[in-house]
Amino acid sequence: MLLKLYLLLLTLICYTNAQEIEMKNNLDQIGVYEHQGDTVPLHLTFTDEYNKTKTLEEFIRNKPTVLTLNYYSCKALCSPLLTGVSHVLNKLDLKPYVDYNVLTISIDPKDDHQTALAKKQTHLKMIKKDFPPQTWSFLTGTQENINQISDAIGFKYKKRIKDGVVDYLHPGVIIVLSPNGKISRYLNGVDYLPFDLKLALLEAKEERVGPTIAKTLLFCFAYDAKSKTYIFQAEKVIGILMFLIVAIFFIYLVKTGRKKQEKDDE
Template sequence: MKFKLLLLLELVIVRQTNALTPNELNQITFEQKIGQQISRDLAFRDSDGGRFQFRVNSGAKPTLLVLGYFHCPMLCTFINNGLIAAMQELRLDVGRDFNVVDLSVDPRETSELAAKRKAEYVKLYGRRGAALGWHCLTGDETSIQKIASETGFHFAYDPQSNEYAHPSGVIVLTADGTISRYFFGVNFSPDELRQAIVAAGKNENGSV
């Protein structure tokens, strides 16, 4: 089953990146930067059109950060659905115990599209109060590239397909924006996710 899923993901990437060279494709990966603090004063747009800064809007809670884009035809849906499935197994709640941030790497995307995706994710998650702690963000290219660099998220734009090739996974941040752990792929262990959230809530390294 895992082999079939990996093969499917490879086919998704190849299908969406026809114009990228093999060298460019090889660079599409996560570079782990455990202990790196992201720039918390960068300004993004929340799904309601308001200003979002990690320093202001994350509160004193850990954050699960997902980088991708909202018109992504397949992979981003796999990632978010896998994350939601894992979170549904937890006694911890989005909005009460931790935040979720979906950040688009496409500077052309709008708050309206972000709001549509947020509504879908919150509905699928199905727990009261989740909307308060779930943020779907858009931003300018400078801020996006800064966060991507700080988190080791290497991606590329393919003008032929008008899509982005990017790695799949989730980044766990402490309340002060320090990278505590990475989860890779599209399926996530609920128990390991819980441990990582708890560790990040204590400002600890959540890696195993």
């Protein structure tokens, strides 16, 4: 019995180490590699939620622009990130469509204008103030153009197929572009202060480059809504199993010790 418990515990430890190595490899491959001061390729074309194809330059309209990269079937980080954008836009003391634009580009080439429109409608409902719908465009594009824009802003993600389901491991960040498409500032995380975004947009309007706001970068793996953290679900299961094994092992040792003591007393 003792040998079996030992072997099971050893197996779990080895498996946990393998999971930690896999997680580290994933984190090494994805993230944000900041390119402040660089200009995004304005000639790239994307299709909006109304099935109209334009260049990035046309979407930016010579205005400061908030840019996010997500995908519309994402059930993890994308929803709280876009919700965070909706909330901060609702409180932002600037005129939408006049003082700024917002662009969300899907990193999944299989997304189309219909999925983009559905996502747009969901998040526009969260904005209670007067907000022209054309302010925030939800875009889709080819893999080639997605690669070019993600490379230009240093947004590194990884496609993953698990149990037949395709998803994307990616960081959570919004980027503020100047009217000429210059990368002005990065804002990490999923919650944004109106003051921070307003300052970033005003600086971008003047073609200025600012430091990154909030250094803690979140990654899209699994979202735990209760604790508002992003974790590997497998680690939770492994942690519980290891705790149970250790507890059982401890109880076994206690009972074995008692039996041995009773025999010695006899």
